[in-house]
Amino acid sequence: MSAVKVLREMGVEVKEVRPRRYVCEVPREKLHSIVSSLVRKLDGKVYASSIVGIDRPEEGVIELSYNLWVLGECLVSLRVKLPRDAPEIETITDVLPGAYPHELEAFDLLGVKFIGNDKLREPAFKPEDMPPGTYPLRKDWKLEVR
Amino acid sequence: MSYIEIPVGPQHPALHEPILLRVKVDGEQVVEVEPVVGYNHRGIEKLCEVNSFIRDLYICGRVCGICNIVHATCYAQAIEEIMGREVPPRAAYLRVLVNELERIHSHMLILAVMAEIVGFESLFMLMMRDRERVMMLKELVTGNRVLADYIIFGGVKRDVTPEKAEKIKRELDYVEQRMKYYKSVFEEDYALRRRLEDTGRISAGDAVKYCFVGPVARGSGVKTDVRKEDPYAAYDEVPFELITFREGDSWARMMVRVEETFQSIAMIRYVLDHLPQGEIAPKAIPRKLPPGEAIARAEAPRGELTYHIVSNGKPMPYRVKIRTPSFLNIINSPVLFENAQIADVPVIFASLDPCISCMDRVLVVDVRKGKAKVFSMKQLSRGELRW
Numbered sequence: 001m002s003a004v005k006v007l008r009e010m011g012v013e014v015k016e017v018r019p020r021r022y023v024c025e026v027p028r029e030k031l032h033s034i035v036s037s038l039v040r041k042l043d044g045k046v047y048a049s050s051i052v053g054i055d056r057p058e059e060g061v062i063e064l065s066y067n068l069w070v071l072g073e074c075l076v077s078l079r080v081k082l083p084r085d086a087p088e089i090e091t092i093t094d095v096l097p098g099a100y101p102h103e104l105e106a107f108d109l110l111g112v113k114f115i116g117n118d119k120l121r122e123p124a125f126k127p128e129d130m131p132p133g134t135y136p137l138r139k140d141w142k143l144e145v146r
Numbered sequence: 147m148s149y150i151e152i153p154v155g156p157q158h159p160a161l162h163e164p165i166l167l168r169v170k171v172d173g174e175q176v177v178e179v180e181p182v183v184g185y186n187h188r189g190i191e192k193l194c195e196v197n198s199f200i201r202d203l204y205i206c207g208r209v210c211g212i213c214n215i216v217h218a219t220c221y222a223q224a225i226e227e228i229m230g231r232e233v234p235p236r237a238a239y240l241r242v243l244v245n246e247l248e249r250i251h252s253h254m255l256i257l258a259v260m261a262e263i264v265g266f267e268s269l270f271m272l273m274m275r276d277r278e279r280v281m282m283l284k285e286l287v288t289g290n291r292v293l294a295d296y297i298i299f300g301g302v303k304r305d306v307t308p309e310k311a312e313k314i315k316r317e318l319d320y321v322e323q324r325m326k327y328y329k330s331v332f333e334e335d336y337a338l339r340r341r342l343e344d345t346g347r348i349s350a351g352d353a354v355k356y357c358f359v360g361p362v363a364r365g366s367g368v369k370t371d372v373r374k375e376d377p378y379a380a381y382d383e384v385p386f387e388l389i390t391f392r393e394g395d396s397w398a399r400m401m402v403r404v405e406e407t408f409q410s411i412a413m414i415r416y417v418l419d420h421l422p423q424g425e426i427a428p429k430a431i432p433r434k435l436p437p438g439e440a441i442a443r444a445e446a447p448r449g450e451l452t453y454h455i456v457s458n459g460k461p462m463p464y465r466v467k468i469r470t471p472s473f474l475n476i477i478n479s480p481v482l483f484e485n486a487q488i489a490d491v492p493v494i495f496a497s498l499d500p501c502i503s504c505m506d507r508v509l510v511v512d513v514r515k516g517k518a519k520v521f522s523m524k525q526l527s528r529g530e531l532r533w
Binding site for chain 2: 018020021044045046047048049050052054055065067069071072073075077096097098099100101102104123124125126127136137143
């Protein structure tokens with residue numbers, strides 16, 4: 001079964017951006033069930049290529065883009081919007097344990113909390129002297145440039 | 147039950163790069179390994195957001211020293227997709243040429259390092275000597291031995307003349323002959339095989355579940371390679387074989403690299419024989435980046451590399467997300483160390499071909515060698531550490 005068919009069966013609107021690239025807008029509550037049914041129905045031929053956090057302060061959201069590569073087929077990009085003041089989402093490490101580095105990075109640098117992932121720690125990538133609660137990849141954290 | 151914790155690193159016995167492995171042991175048996183990262187963060191993603199997209203090409207080319215061409219290729223692909231630009235056929239072929247040269251020297255490097263780790267230092271010396279020939283070829287084509295800056299939006303910077311092509315072919319004949327010998331060493335040397343075989347074994351199913359990419363996945367029999375699955379540059383026209391091994395241990399991962407070197411040599415020969423005529427780059431580089439978004443993928447020597455770029459129409463990209471292969475391979479590595487012995491830890495770790503500068507690139511921490519001083523973001527941005 002193809003990945004697009006699985007997604008359409010779940011009632012997800014799939015948009016083809018270019019060959020082998022599909023983008024879907026997904027509500028936060030449904031993300032975990034979509035990822036787990038993709039993994040189950042495609043015989044485990046899916047891995048988490050990246051989870052990209054994009055801060056959009058003017059919309060008041062942090063957008064997460066779950067880029068999943070389906071082996072030999074296509075890249076499915078699931079887009080989830082989280083409120084900026086309380087960015088929380090269920091972890092997918094129970095179905096794809098390899099997604100841990102992505103969640104760790106989004107937690108450490110953007111402050112997105114992944115419910116159910118108890119291995120997240122801060123600071124992981126940040127300097128030790130950076131106070132907790134500082135999220136450098138957010139847009140209001142400015143980089144000083146000469 | 148109480149365990150002893152041994153810190154392996156950050157000054158690492160296996161690699162000359164900073165990473166800490168917290169190894170919990172019960173006697174000789176490894177119970178758990180926890181990689182601690184972040185010693186080498188340089189804030190490249192944030193840096194890309196405050197520099198123009200043209201400058202970012204050079205910043206991204208400096209994410210990693212060994213695989214700088216593939217980083218520039220992947221970044222340029224993403225920008226070209228946003229701009230809606232095509233690469234001329236000759237430039238696409240030349241991109242394959244330089245990317246494969248890079249793969250050969252990168253694979254030879256880790257094969258040599260592995261030989262050193264298992265105590266086979268003469269093999270290390272010999273392989274590094276022969277690798278230098280490939281570095282010279284890279285200099286011949288791009289003008290630089292290490293940091294090439296060869297890729298440009300819509301093409302490449304230098305052309306290959308027939309004389310250069312002849313020299314490349316001649317040198318590759320030598321490298322191929324030497325690699326045949328090294329292959330026989332990796333296949334036949336009793337001590338080498340005893341050290342590598344059955345260490346860090348992982349099944350194909352687990353390799354996908356734990357998101358391993360590149361030679362690590364292919365060493366477990368997973369048929370994944372961006373060049374085949376999602377062709378870029380001219381990889382859809384250049385024939386090559388996708389190498390997989392079924393064993394899934396450190397030895398299989400090294401053999402994937404050995405075999406891929408031969409494939410790369412054959413690909414370079416094909417490229418030089420079938421190089422299309424025409425332009426290699428557009429006359430002028432566009433100065434404006436239209437709004438848009440692109441996810442570009444490329445096969446780095448260590449596995450799948452992705453760039454996710456979001457632009458809002460300003461000269462500076464809104465978001466540049468770099469996901470390097472080592473980021474996945476290193477942080478997910480604890481699963482490989484189950485039931486290992488202490489002596490196997492460096493072997494398993496090196497079999498991943500870990501590249502710390504690839505992985506640590508999000509924030510600014512720089513522990514200078516010998517001084518162990520942590521620089522703050524402010525100090526760095528004022529230029530106290532120049533490169």
